[in-house]
Amino acid sequence: MTADFVHGGNVYEAARTSGRASNRFVDFSASINPLGPSPVAVRALRHSLPQLIHYPDPDCVTLRLALAERWRLASDQIVVGNGSSELIHLLPRALGIRHALLIGPTFSEYARAVALAGGKVSYLHARRSEDYRPPLELVLQAVRRSRRPVDTIFLCNPNSPTGQAVPAESVRKLVQAAARRRLRVVVDETFVEYCADRSVLCDARRSANLLVLRSFTKFYAMPALRLGYLVGAAPLIQLIRSLQPPWSVNMPAQAYAVAALGDRRYVGRSLAYMQRERTSFVMNLMALPGVRVYPSEANFLLLELPASRSARVCAATLARQGLLIRDCSSVPGLNRRTVRVAVRRLVQNRRLTAALRQWLGGQA
Ligand SMILES: Cc1ncc(COP(=O)(O)O)c(C=O)c1O
Known part of the structure; x- marks a missing residue:
């Protein structure tokens, strides 16, 4: 698969390249209902x-x-x-x-x-x-x-x-x-x-x-x-x-x-959860230095990293910590600082926010 057609959600490839088991990644790179199946x-x-x-x-x-x-x-x-x-x-x-x-x-x-x-x-x-x-x-x-x-x-x-x-x-x-x-x-x-x-x-x-x-x-x-x-x-x-x-x-x-x-109960619970958790995730991500969070009506968020940072390096750094995000730099029409993250469970979203904060606070 060429770089232009890369997708998120490939925990198997991440496992092969890292040596970490596929179930030990938190996958923010595919946008799946965080409540899991019905x-x-x-x-x-x-x-x-x-x-x-x-x-x-x-x-x-x-x-x-x-x-x-x-x-x-x-x-x-x-x-x-x-x-x-x-x-x-x-x-x-x-x-x-x-x-x-x-x-x-x-x-x-x-x-x-x-x-x-x-x-x-x-x-x-x-x-x-x-x-x-x-x-x-x-x-x-x-x-x-x-x-x-x-x-x-x-x-x-x-x-x-x-x-x-x-x-x-x-x-x-x-x-x-x-x-x-x-x-x-x-x-x-x-x-x-x-x-x-x-x-x-x-x-x-x-x-x-x-x-x-x-x-x-x-x-x-x-x-x-x-x-x-x-x-x-x-x-x-x-x-x-x-x-x-x-x-x-x-x-x-x-x-x-x-x-x-x-x-229908699952639908209601899923929508209520997303409404609540997306709002708080957005607020936490917006507080990161230099990060731009774009408006979203879905279960994922598009982020732009500060000018000196690259999406590729960000995704690779987080992957080493078991966090997969979608590097969007190869998507026609987006720049090399753009990533997409799924809205997941509260604890996982907090873990991602903390990892990003730490990376942004360190060396480029
Ligand atoms: C916008 C959009 N359409 C379609 C698909 C394909 O989804 P699936 O084949 O799993 O139904 C995806 C998967 O990422 C997507 O993001």
Whole structure:
């Protein structure tokens, strides 16, 4: 994997390079619900284990029906994938994307998927001076003037790794303007559970040019099980399903997801916890000398280190102490002092803050 497409969450590589066991790292580099998996869903997963001797349902029927009921969509408007990453990689081939516009700085897999399918990518980057607020007005202008002969726009909302979210109404305007120019809009809502009023998922009932991606791996804390889904117009969804390898979504993941959807208590606890802990983590990080903390509506924070410091050295130093953070210096549109940290449990967040304070107080 090249430097441009590095991801967080690789505790195995950290263990191999450090000699420390993988379970002895505190992983701030992947943004997973700090409360861990839904207990109700873990129970369902355990109950499903006798089914290991059968192939999983290749059509994920029970899960698609549950999702259809939740979002009041038809089940043929939903395709389930082995993580939303699988769907991101099926999209360019299914849609025949030749030129995508990415609203950056953003998740690297959109660019990789489009490039692997032979398409071209252009970026419209959010500005640091605007706290990396996604520049939807500029995108709208570009769409209206058709200056960029793109066929598909990718928007991540809330955006990773910057954390900002745009209002649903602004996304709707973009989708409508794009429809007039026959452009498709893919909205990645992988972290939207933390700001549900920003979601446009239900608009997929009527907007033929809108595709919305969701993941279970972050909010429902199951990155090792893998599960994501995509919602859109039935013919497009059918096309994507036709390209998918059979049985790509395993049975324990399907059982977990169906039960997780019904665990409203877990959702409430997770949201309340994040609201509280993110606020106090932000305040503690803002008190570090020269550190800039960007606004976030998700379960992670983008930080900029002081001018003399580098994200690469910071990440390497903390890794030696068993703390993994995401060095964002290779993300197009961000500078070499930028890192992303997940909001985790209070004690872990305090440990990270203390380690950063110590590093910032020492030699560069
Ligand atoms: C914005 C965004 N979208 C999609 C994904 C892929 O998630 P998964 O394949 O685990 O569903 C990630 C993972 O980091 C992400 O950050």
